[in-house]
Amino acid sequence: MRTQQLVALFFFSVALGACEHELDDGADHFEPVDDYANLEEQGVYDCTERADSGYRQGARFAISVVRVDAKPVEVDTANAYIALQDAARRDGVNLRVVSGFRTNDEQDYLYGCYVDCNCNSCNLAAAPGYSNHQSGHALDLNTAESGVLTWLNRNGGRFGFSRTVPSETWHWEWWGAAGDFEGPCGHVPAPTNVAPTDCAALPAAGGIIDDGDNCFTPGGPSQYLRSVGDAGHDGDLIWTGVTASPAPDNFGVWWIKVQQPGPYRLEAYINRDYASSRQAKYSIRHNGRTDLITLDLTAAGNFRSLGVFDFAVGEGQQVRLDDNTGEHGSLGRQVTFDGLRVTPVATPPPAPPPTCTQVRVQTDGAPLNVRPSASTQQAPRGTIANGAVVGRLSTAVGQEVRGNQSWHEVQQGALRGYISAAFASCVN
Ligand SMILES: [Zn+2]
Numbered sequence: 001m002r003t004q005q006l007v008a009l010f011f012f013s014v015a016l017g018a019c020e021h022e023l024d025d026g027a028d029h030f031e032p033v034d035d036y037a038n039l040e041e042q043g044v045y046d047c048t049e050r051a052d053s054g055y056r057q058g059a060r061f062a063i064s065v066v067r068v069d070a071k072p073v074e075v076d077t078a079n080a081y082i083a084l085q086d087a088a089r090r091d092g093v094n095l096r097v098v099s100g101f102r103t104n105d106e107q108d109y110l111y112g113c114y115v116d117c118n119c120n121s122c123n124l125a126a127a128p129g130y131s132n133h134q135s136g137h138a139l140d141l142n143t144a145e146s147g148v149l150t151w152l153n154r155n156g157g158r159f160g161f162s163r164t165v166p167s168e169t170w171h172w173e174w175w176g177a178a179g180d181f182e183g184p185c186g187h188v189p190a191p192t193n194v195a196p197t198d199c200a201a202l203p204a205a206g207g208i209i210d211d212g213d214n215c216f217t218p219g220g221p222s223q224y225l226r227s228v229g230d231a232g233h234d235g236d237l238i239w240t241g242v243t244a245s246p247a248p249d250n251f252g253v254w255w256i257k258v259q260q261p262g263p264y265r266l267e268a269y270i271n272r273d274y275a276s277s278r279q280a281k282y283s284i285r286h287n288g289r290t291d292l293i294t295l296d297l298t299a300a301g302n303f304r305s306l307g308v309f310d311f312a313v314g315e316g317q318q319v320r321l322d323d324n325t326g327e328h329g330s331l332g333r334q335v336t337f338d339g340l341r342v343t344p345v346a347t348p349p350p351a352p353p354p355t356c357t358q359v360r361v362q363t364d365g366a367p368l369n370v371r372p373s374a375s376t377q378q379a380p381r382g383t384i385a386n387g388a389v390v391g392r393l394s395t396a397v398g399q400e401v402r403g404n405q406s407w408h409e410v411q412q413g414a415l416r417g418y419i420s421a422a423f424a425s426c427v428n
Pocket of ligand 1: 028132133138139140170172
């Protein structure tokens, strides 16, 4: 023990004297011990961000850290590493982080081990604030495993990774730009309420918004959005695998801007060679409300109707399709992002003349629901019996029922609301 300490003291003084720059050159100097403790978590990532302090050349800055392979990794470095790891896996090589982001406390500990020579095998360690691992850019990888270093030497550069300390084969640093690799962590763009500036409003005759158009925006990690160039509407489509996750990874948004307000029929173009979800969920935000329409993509037909929806002039209206349909990934099902046809529906017949102050309810016998608005989406306020004559207050355009978009606002005693004109006729 005494001998060891003496050796350490000697070593320490040599290190300080002859090569003191070694303590702040950022290098590892010793390969970290790979205890294989994260072998089962290889390839697993958790994008929950944690704020921490990064250091470079002793200067402190704010950093955001996630976990990859059960190791802390700076979020932008993590996105690049996940893409790197993905590519390696396809080549049959399993990359694993042995050491990632290091906090100042952790570096302080390693430095103390070196100074006091009582832990970490007395290995030389960079001074706190000076380790490359505190910058968030450095990862020590499992290059001791067969094939890993060869693969990294060939491919690391494609993903912005390089060996910054020539003698340290395990030590790789990523110095790319934050936007180079989109997701899965940190970069899933939050859905905004505004369409891209180059998305032009559809003319009164409507039109088709295709996946290659300015009014379509794909979302989520781009490596999971597969483009196909010889299929789908207009000869292209995008597909992605579906999941049962609580939150979406990938999604697509068709922005609906119209020059002419009114009801439009929406139809999604489906190519069943690529679309196989039985429960694709289209969220339709239109004229101040949102409807969720579920579509079985395996059913027949190319242009499949999502229904008729009222669109206003202005921003924020969209059709959005997420990849988390609730179908487990192991089923291998897919959703597609392709053409969306937007067709104006003929203007409804003019409202009955003002002389019509009363309407008669005509159903096949059942009482008729009275709704709070011109739609069946909200729970009825009450019912009116078949054959009853009630006062008509106004007529509105709303949800299409049996081909009729007119709704009468009626009153019977204290009950006031809307009934579909498909089940009522003027009495006077
Ligand atoms: Zn390192």
